[in-house]
Amino acid sequence: MKGKTKTWRSVCLRVFTTLLCVGLLTWIFSNSLQPAETSSAQSAGVVEIVQEVVSVFAPDSPIATATGEDYDTLHSVIRTLAHFTEFAVLGALFVCCWRSYTAKKAYLALPIAGICVTPVVDELLQTFSDGRAMELADVFVDMLGGACGGVAALFALWAALAIVKKVREKKGGEDGTRELGNSADKIQ
Numbered sequence: 001m002k003g004k005t006k007t008w009r010s011v012c013l014r015v016f017t018t019l020l021c022v023g024l025l026t027w028i029f030s031n032s033l034q035p036a037e038t039s040s041a042q043s044a045g046v047v048e049i050v051q052e053v054v055s056v057f058a059p060d061s062p063i064a065t066a067t068g069e070d071y072d073t074l075h076s077v078i079r080t081l082a083h084f085t086e087f088a089v090l091g092a093l094f095v096c097c098w099r100s101y102t103a104k105k106a107y108l109a110l111p112i113a114g115i116c117v118t119p120v121v122d123e124l125l126q127t128f129s130d131g132r133a134m135e136l137a138d139v140f141v142d143m144l145g146g147a148c149g150g151v152a153a154l155f156a157l158w159a160a161l162a163i164v165k166k167v168r169e170k171k172g173g174e175d176g177t178r179e180l181g182n183s184a185d186k187i188q
Helices: 002-032 036-057 068-101 105-126 136-174 183-187
Strands: none
Touching (some): 068 105, 068 136, 105 136
């Protein structure tokens, strides 16, 4: 019975991580297909929210009072951070999805390829939208975000599996048996 439960959990985890990846990719690509006017209005709304939040804590700060050229700079920084963040989450999801299927290092090439190819596809899609163009700087920001998210996920997985291994070793030492999980060993 224990084997069936483990298999069922593995299948659920695979389905869950795969659906999260597909959902985030769909959201990213659908944003890329929006016209420049719509995309700019959405990010302007985010800038307004940021300014409102900052004005509560620091009403005289350059962020809360940004207008004109300063507002344009703030808008650009927030858009860049949004690109970085969404691709960091995607990179982490790609790594978690990979790990839900296998721990073989050779297959780590799949999330790495996803982290490298997705930003290019994302920017190419923008060329089909009114008023938008492919930005090489955005490709690099997206790849950097994906790489940072992927590395953070790898580190988190490694740390979690090392903790599980240590707990299992401790339990094995207490009752005279030694049951080690191979998961922590595989990813190191």
